Amino acid sequence: MLSIKNLHASVEGTPILKGIDLDVAAGEVHAIMGPNGSGKSTLANVIAGRDGYDVTAGKVVFRGKNLLELPVEERACEGIFLAFQYPVEIPGVSNLYLLKTALNSIRKHRGLNDLSAVEFLKLIKEKIKLVEMKEEFLHRSVNEGFSGGEKKRNEILQLAVLEPSLAILDETDSGLDIDALKVVANGVNSLRDEQRAMIVVTHYQRLLDYIIPDKVHVMANGRIVKSGDKSLALELEKHGYAWIAQDPGAAAAPPAGS
Amino acid sequence: MGSPANDIDRLVKREYKEGFVTDIDSETLPPGLDEGVVRAISEKKREPQFMLDWRLNAYRHWLTLTEPQWAHVHHEPIDYQAISYYSAPKDKDGPKSLDEVDPKLLETYEKLGIPLEEQKMLAGVAVDAVFDSVSVKTTFREKLAEVGVIFCSISEALQEHPDLVKQYLGSVVPAGDNFYAALNSAVFSDGSFVYIPKGVRCPMELSTYFRINAMNTGQFERTLIIADEGSYVSYLEGCTAPMRDENQLHAAVVELIAMEGAQIKYSTVQNWYPGDEQGRGGIYNFVTKRGACRGRNSKISWTQVETGSAITWKYPSVLLEGDNSVGEFYSVALTNNWQQADTGTKMVHIGKNTSSTIISKGISAGHGQNAYRGLVKVLNKADNARNYSQCDSLLMGDRCGAHTFPYIEVKNPTAQVEHEATTSKISVDQLFYCRQRGLSEEDAVSMIVNGFCKEVFKELPMEFAVEARKLLEISLEGAVG
Ligand SMILES: Nc1ncnc2c1ncn2[C@@H]1O[C@H](COP(=O)(O)OP(=O)(O)OP(=O)(O)O)[C@@H](O)[C@H]1O
Numbered sequence: 212m213l214s215i216k217n218l219h220a221s222v223e224g225t226p227i228l229k230g231i232d233l234d235v236a237a238g239e240v241h242a243i244m245g246p247n248g249s250g251k252s253t254l255a256n257v258i259a260g261r262d263g264y265d266v267t268a269g270k271v272v273f274r275g276k277n278l279l280e281l282p283v284e285e286r287a288c289e290g291i292f293l294a295f296q297y298p299v300e301i302p303g304v305s306n307l308y309l310l311k312t313a314l315n316s317i318r319k320h321r322g323l324n325d326l327s328a329v330e331f332l333k334l335i336k337e338k339i340k341l342v343e344m345k346e347e348f349l350h351r352s353v354n355e356g357f358s359g360g361e362k363k364r365n366e367i368l369q370l371a372v373l374e375p376s377l378a379i380l381d382e383t384d385s386g387l388d389i390d391a392l393k394v395v396a397n398g399v400n401s402l403r404d405e406q407r408a409m410i411v412v413t414h415y416q417r418l419l420d421y422i423i424p425d426k427v428h429v430m431a432n433g434r435i436v437k438s439g440d441k442s443l444a445l446e447l448e449k450h451g452y453a454w455i456a457q458d459p460g461a462a463a464a465p466p467a468g469s
Numbered sequence: 470m471g472s473p474a475n476d477i478d479r480l481v482k483r484e485y486k487e488g489f490v491t492d493i494d495s496e497t498l499p500p501g502l503d504e505g506v507v508r509a510i511s512e513k514k515r516e517p518q519f520m521l522d523w524r525l526n527a528y529r530h531w532l533t534l535t536e537p538q539w540a541h542v543h544h545e546p547i548d549y550q551a552i553s554y555y556s557a558p559k560d561k562d563g564p565k566s567l568d569e570v571d572p573k574l575l576e577t578y579e580k581l582g583i584p585l586e587e588q589k590m591l592a593g594v595a596v597d598a599v600f601d602s603v604s605v606k607t608t609f610r611e612k613l614a615e616v617g618v619i620f621c622s623i624s625e626a627l628q629e630h631p632d633l634v635k636q637y638l639g640s641v642v643p644a645g646d647n648f649y650a651a652l653n654s655a656v657f658s659d660g661s662f663v664y665i666p667k668g669v670r671c672p673m674e675l676s677t678y679f680r681i682n683a684m685n686t687g688q689f690e691r692t693l694i695i696a697d698e699g700s701y702v703s704y705l706e707g708c709t710a711p712m713r714d715e716n717q718l719h720a721a722v723v724e725l726i727a728m729e730g731a732q733i734k735y736s737t738v739q740n741w742y743p744g745d746e747q748g749r750g751g752i753y754n755f756v757t758k759r760g761a762c763r764g765r766n767s768k769i770s771w772t773q774v775e776t777g778s779a780i781t782w783k784y785p786s787v788l789l790e791g792d793n794s795v796g797e798f799y800s801v802a803l804t805n806n807w808q809q810a811d812t813g814t815k816m817v818h819i820g821k822n823t824s825s826t827i828i829s830k831g832i833s834a835g836h837g838q839n840a841y842r843g844l845v846k847v848l849n850k851a852d853n854a855r856n857y858s859q860c861d862s863l864l865m866g867d868r869c870g871a872h873t874f875p876y877i878e879v880k881n882p883t884a885q886v887e888h889e890a891t892t893s894k895i896s897v898d899q900l901f902y903c904r905q906r907g908l909s910e911e912d913a914v915s916m917i918v919n920g921f922c923k924e925v926f927k928e929l930p931m932e933f934a935v936e937a938r939k940l941l942e943i944s945l946e947g948a949v950g
Pocket residue numbers: 222223227245246247248249250251252253254263296
């Protein structure tokens with residue numbers, strides 16, 4: 212579904228991603244871990260098409276399309292969803308309105324009619340149960356005054372409503388209490404199916420206790436330095452990232468700038 | 470060729486001889502302004518003597534005034550002798566059908582979802598070719614007459630209710646109030662008159678009617694609304710579609726009077742021609758709007774959405790005379806391309822326990838310049854006066870400007886005056902967030918801007934709010950990127 216080859220990206224001339232290779236097939240869940248500043252959010256943003264990143268080399272192909280050619284909204288309509296590490300507040304715009312406009316834009320892209328108000332409300336009421344949010348949140352401004360945890364739940368609500376084929380969750384677990392973590396994980400798990408892939412960025416093994424990944428990758432300094440199955444996350448938990456650096460496989464990566 | 474003054478003299482005499490009614494269809498005074506013109510206007514409208522005297526006073530006062538220079542706007546000097554001050558409705562001059570109308574204008578109507586019949590009217594297609602507006606008027610009139618509401622043009626009011634006009638006209642905005650108000654007082658062509666009797670809640674929003682009524686009120690419009698004790702009226706002014714209009718200068722005056730316990734809600738959506746992308750053409754909208762809360766417990770709310778005009782100069786104000794009276798001002802002003810707006814309000818606290826709220830949202834895009842100018846004045850007898858002001862500016866791009874000029878004058882120590890101001894840019898984070906959810910850049914901008922304006926839009930009557938939202942969208946087209 213998603214194939215990233217030798218992806219290099221820089222911000223204002225500073226290289227951040229230095230040769231990422233990643234293949235995600237439909238139905239798979241990949242976890243990406245790695246120290247602060249290693250480039251995890253940058254990778255997510257480059258996939259989503261955020262301005263300000265120059266892709267200096269490499270390819271990103273999503274369901275047969277060259278993703279890097281498409282504007283942000285088209286990537287979204289093609290089925291890419293990014294749950295933000297820091298969800299944005301939009302004063303005066305109700306959650307419900309954003310959801311409805313977003314869903315209808317995506318439906319339009321797929322050649323479907325707008326959902327009627329009734330159909331939409333029915334759908335939303337179903338989905339909001341999934342993330343155990345109160346209905347009043349629908350009528351509040353997008354993320355305005357939401358607690359950290361509420362914002363993250365709201366991202367999962369959007370995910371559930373928009374039903375993308377590739378969901379990238381950027382540290383959706385950070386800032387969540389243990390109950391909220393379970394709610395979010397349940398929400399995500401209920402969306403798992405053969406058609407859908409997920410990339411879960413996290414610092415903590417505990418999320419992966421609930422969302423069991425098919426593959427785990429470790430990023431450091433703009434590269435994927437180690438990949439493995441779910442047991443890799445457990446090892447990281449035990450030994451920390453320093454352990455990776457000593458790993459001969461990881462050390463094989465050339466030092467930056469060479 | 471004679472001088473303009475001579476031409477007018479000739480014209481006035483000729484009309485006097487030939488009578489006014491017969492050639493009303495084709496009549497326009499030649500450009501120029503002097504006492505003869507003022508007399509001619511009054512005479513054409515067969516006004517009572519007091520009205521002529523009032524106009525002449527205003528004119529003489531106007532001669533002593535100069536244009537205000539303090540507004541944050543720039544334009545070429547206006548040649549007041551180049552304007553024609555009287556032009557009777559001339560259906561014949563308009564396009565014969567929509568085929569003759571600028572397609573760009575029609576496109577906008579289409580986007581706003583304006584019914585075809587109304588499109589024709591707005592585009593100035595001969596009214597009699599549209600539909601029988603007289604019958605529409607009559608239906609409304611009958612319904613209003615049942616409860617004693619008077620709603621007619623100010624010319625009609627001068628014929629049918631001269632005492633009411635005499636009593637209230639100029640009682641809020643005196644003839645010599647300012648340069649443009651004085652000019653309006655001297656030469657106003659027409660406008661609306663509303664009287665709501667004691668204890669009556671006006672059974673409908675005075676809007677659809679006005680749309681029809683407003684077509685030919687011309688550039689010097691005069692509106693007078695009186696809400697007698699315990700009455701209520703919601704009045705919608707203007708039109709969300711750009712109107713075909715050749716007049717460059719609009720200098721309107723609106724006066725509102727709320728007696729004890731009365732409430733007036735006055736909503737405006739102004740979308741006059743703003744000029745093109747290069748800043749050519751467009752209306753100068755220099756308006757004086759003021760309401761007086763005369764009685765105790767009375768309330769006046771102004772809500773305005775200003776997206777049109779090349780230059781807007783407008784400060785809907787409230788004089789809070791009665792104890793416990795309430796004044797409100799909710800405003801959205803948008804300037805795109807080369808538009809300039811200097812707008813705001815004056816809240817003058819005179820009675821005790823008076824309170825006022827000001828919510829102003831300015832949006833600048835392109836090379837637009839947007840200024841909020843507001844005065845909160847608390848006089849020494851106004852015990853326990855309260856004001857809350859919030860002025861937010863939103864900038865799109867880096868060639869536009871936003872300016873805030875809040876003036877506060879407090880002469881009573883018990884007053885509580887709060888002022889908050891913010892300036893923000895549409896954030897790239899917000900845009901990215903919306904686009905990542907599948908919205909186009911334009912939809913994302915319009916959603917964010919609408920959110921920014923929400924506190925004002927929620928004050929607008931329902932169907933007006935929907936149109937205002939669409940209007941904002943259209944006005945912002947091409948503002949991003
Ligand atoms: N817009 C930017 N301008 C300058 N530097 C940037 C920008 N965006 C990212 N960087 C830098 O790129 C590096 C990678 O950042 P990124 O946010 O991708 O890290 P991360 O792996 O997501 O970290 P964390 O775990 O803390 O979220 C950091 O050193 C960061 O400072």
